[in-house]
Amino acid sequence: MVRSRFRGEIVGVGSDSGVRIVVGRWPSSPLGSFADVMVETADGHRVLLAPSTEVAEFVAATYSFDSVRLEDVRVDVTPGRRWSVRSPSLRLDVTFGKRTLLGRLLRLVPRRIAESPAWCTLTDPVARVVLRGVRTRGSAGGGRREWYGATDHRAVIDLSGSFDAADLGGLQPVLPSPRFGFSSTPARPSVTRVVTTVEW
Incomplete structure (x- = not known):
């Protein structure tokens, strides 16, 4: 078995238009530094925006999409x-607001512990109850396993923009939960600092 670690941050937001967006920013990963975007439209179409074929193939093998676009992100x-x-x-x-109560609690856990798959396994039952749709471990595509080790959490307080030239409107909860994989971003729009461990 091989394990790879992706260190970075994930932003999850919903919008008035019904479009839900998850942005991953990964300064440190086996694929180098990159950012990717997962979009689910109001009618349920799931789109991956990936900056390279290598990133697209890895992410699409791990999560579920209806279409993949190679775009500079x-x-x-x-x-x-x-x-x-x-x-x-x-x-x-x-735009980000203050650190949440969850973020303050996460920062109390030593980073080496918070990032470990064993800790993610221990916290998974709690995450399921406290954060709707969120899992800290599970099975991904292609027989892979994943663990999400969160170390900080801040609220998102404002959003603007467009997707495919259509205005997104204002900020809304990330509901219904996007269907990219076994775990979803929290319903409350937020940015989470995370280490993702992928095993295959």
Whole structure:
């Protein structure tokens, strides 16, 4: 078995238009530094925006999509305040609020423990109850297993942008939960600092 670790942050937001978006920003990964975007439209169509064939193949083998687009995905970061996400089909600006109670609790756990698959296995039953749709371990596509080790959590308080030239409207909860894999982003729009371990 091989294990790979992806270190970064995940933003999950819903919008007035019904489009739900999950952006992963991965400064450290086996595939190098990259960002990718998972979009589920109001009618349930799931789209992956990936910056390279290598990233697209890896992500699409792990999660479920109806279509995959190879697009340059750029995330400009104002630390602790704002992300500006740009690709040929997506324009997304999100503004962050304060660290949540969950974020404060996560920061009390030593990072080496919080990132370990054993800890993710232990916290999975709690995550299922406390955060609707969220799992910290599970089975992914292609016989893979995954663990999500969260180390921080902040609220998203504002959103603007468009997808395929259609305005997204304002910020809404991430409901219904996107159907990309065994776990979903929290219903409350947020950014989570995370280490994702993938085993295959």
